[in-house]
Amino acid sequence: MINPATVTKLHEMRLSAMAETFIKQTSSQEYQDLSFEERFGLIVDMEWARRKNNKLLSLIRKAEFRYPQASIEDIEYHADRKLDKGQILRLSTCAYIEEKRNLIIMGASGSGKSYIACAYGMTACRHYYPVKYIRLPDLLDELAVARGEGNFKKIMKQYKKVSLLIIDEWLLTPLKETQAMDLLEIVESRHQNASTIYCSQFAPDGWHEKIGEDTLADAILDRIVHDSYKILIDGAISMRERNGINT
Structure with missing residues (x-):
């Protein structure tokens, strides 16, 4: 009863x-x-x-993923994309998060960088790691507003503690010096403390010019490039075109 x-x-x-x-x-x-x-x-x-x-x-x-349904299992390995399936699967174990190392995903617009990044983010969530996805323009705007409102340290603390931060549209356009300084704060706070995925249309060799000021650029690149895994997505046909998406 x-x-x-x-x-x-x-x-x-x-x-x-x-x-x-x-x-x-x-x-x-x-x-x-x-x-x-x-x-x-x-x-x-x-x-x-x-x-x-x-x-x-x-x-x-x-996490606010751009593609919340993304999964490692659904990544498409077309020959022209030249993806290393073994590397993709090894990284899906989330060992790089335990190692507090970064991941740089490079490829042209429409190559599927954001999808793969979100797939890794979803995998991290399934391992119960806190994850945050954000576009770099939105991140810089948020930091600028936080400075103006006196909440910069609070926002920085939030970004420091997340286990995996995914920054999309990394360095699409040149930065102002104040933006580069804010970016250095993010990168420095997470260096050897947490993992970050950077999605970029450009290889790291081209980042220096986008950041601008030499000292800031050197400091940012030094904290990212040397301990990062790298995925390069090739492909003569964009994933949007393959999947019949026009926008």
Whole structure:
């Protein structure tokens, strides 16, 4: 017989999955032959699974992926893309996050950089790492506003603690000196502390010119390039064209 007070207490303690499983067990004959330990184990397992799933959904929501359905399994290995499948799969273990190393994904517009980056981000979420996806123009705007409102240190702390930061549209256009200084703050705070994925149309050799001021450029590149894995996406046909997307 179900004790309503017990169910109420479980809900008050936010143990809704345990409450649901308890009701199911007491209402069904199929559990009557199980021992107390077996039945209690099933109740705990259900609550644990619910909480893990809720945590995963929360991580994905907070990451704000451009492609929240992206997955490593769905990456297309067309011959002209010249992707190293072995490297792609090795990186999907998230060992680079444990190593606190970076990943640079290079390719022309429409080559699928953002999709692959989001696929790695989704994999990181499934390993329960906090992830954040953002375009560099949006990041620079956010930092500029934070400086003006006196929240710069608070925003920097948020970007420092995320396990994997994905910066898309990396250095598409030249930076102002103030933007380069803000970018150095981000890069420095994460150097050897957390992993970052950089999606760029340009190889690192071309970043120096985009950053501008020599000292800042040297400092930023020194903290990114030397401990990064690199993926180069080739391809005579863009992924937009392959998939019939016109925009």
